[in-house]
Amino acid sequence: MHLRRLILSVCLLVVLPVSYALAGAETAIGIAMDDFSYTDTSAEPANQTAAHERRLAAFMAALRQDIGGDRRYRLVSSAQDGAAFKVIGGIQKTSTLVQWAKIAVIDVGGRKVVMDKLYTFRGDNDESWERAEIFVSREIMAALATPAPIAMAVFDFELEDTTAASAGASATSDASYLAEVTGSVREALGQSGRYRIVDVGGQALKARALRDCDGCEAAIAQKLGADQSLIGVVRRVSRTEYTLGFQVRDARTGAVLARGDSGLRLGADYSWKRGAVRLVSDRLIENQ
Numbered sequence: 001m002h003l004r005r006l007i008l009s010v011c012l013l014v015v016l017p018v019s020y021a022l023a024g025a026e027t028a029i030g031i032a033m034d035d036f037s038y039t040d041t042s043a044e045p046a047n048q049t050a051a052h053e054r055r056l057a058a059f060m061a062a063l064r065q066d067i068g069g070d071r072r073y074r075l076v077s078s079a080q081d082g083a084a085f086k087v088i089g090g091i092q093k094t095s096t097l098v099q100w101a102k103i104a105v106i107d108v109g110g111r112k113v114v115m116d117k118l119y120t121f122r123g124d125n126d127e128s129w130e131r132a133e134i135f136v137s138r139e140i141m142a143a144l145a146t147p148a149p150i151a152m153a154v155f156d157f158e159l160e161d162t163t164a165a166s167a168g169a170s171a172t173s174d175a176s177y178l179a180e181v182t183g184s185v186r187e188a189l190g191q192s193g194r195y196r197i198v199d200v201g202g203q204a205l206k207a208r209a210l211r212d213c214d215g216c217e218a219a220i221a222q223k224l225g226a227d228q229s230l231i232g233v234v235r236r237v238s239r240t241e242y243t244l245g246f247q248v249r250d251a252r253t254g255a256v257l258a259r260g261d262s263g264l265r266l267g268a269d270y271s272w273k274r275g276a277v278r279l280v281s282d283r284l285i286e287n288q
Contacts, residue, residue: 028074031067031144032083035060036101037090044096048124055129056091062130066137073144079108085144089136097122103136105143112196115143149196150228152189153221153251156200157181157232157276158209163239173269180273181234185246188277189230192285198226215254222251232280234272237264242272244279258284 038056040048067087068075076083089103098120105115117139121132157178189195198221210217210231221229232246244262249255260283265275 029072029084029144030076030082031073031085031087032076032078032081033060033064033067033087036088038092039090040093042093042095052093055126058126059091059129059133062133063137063140066133067140067144070141083108085114087140093124097124099124099132101132101136103140105140107148109148114146114148115140147194149194151198151226152195152228152230152248153198153200153217153224153226154182154186154189154230155210155217155220155232157185157234158211159234159236160211161236163236177269177272178234181232181276184273184277185230185232185280188281189285194285198224200224215249215256218249218251218254221249226251228257232276234276240268241265242267242275244272244275246276246280246284248284260284 036056036059038052040052064075067073079086084107086106086108087103088106089101092100092102094100099122101119101121103115103117103119104113106112107114119132119136119139121128121135123129123131159174159178161174186197190197200220211233217229217231227250228248229251230246230248232244235243235245237243241264243264244260246260247256248258250257260279262275262279265271267275
């Protein structure tokens, strides 16, 4: 029951904006860590409350020392004080020799759980608690070392049509195919785990296409809270020939970080989606 409440608390956790503090020449990532809860449901006749409180206190002290001793991190009291991650947990003794530890690590800025695991360890003495702390600290450090996904604003793909029959009845189907391209590229990037897709809503230029705005998409992406921007274009050469291209910029500086061009491809309009996903996967996801 107590572990279920702990899991629920992960979902209800209120996250706040991330801030960072400089530690020497490097930026140390703020880590907030509350004392873990402890519950004894073993139904043992002896009252071990004092021993458990002592061991839990030693466990938390060692855990904070392990993480705070790493120059990459600094311990802070809360998200308001600059925590980029929050660590929560609870330990439950279920029988004489079996205890459970539920640990979660929350990416405050990304508003997502980066680690949520249930561990079992045997024994209820100082040595078994020390072994458990060493293992748990390694697991938490591994989760913290995992790169946070890049916030990317993927704007709607645009069509550059130079064929003779570039208007009229095909406009509706073109819009539908372009929507499929954009949706599929966003899905592929999101599923890669390297990117967090930022909702762009209806952000676009009315007067001209994003591909012709000299990098203005980067500034739009920055206002949306994204780290990077991506624009893409489908160039229709004929009714059965097309090329694909995309460009990624740093939202803050506007610098081009990556680009890709498919070269001439054969296929009907419905093949745009497959070609775009393949291009982005080859040039952006797998190339990293």
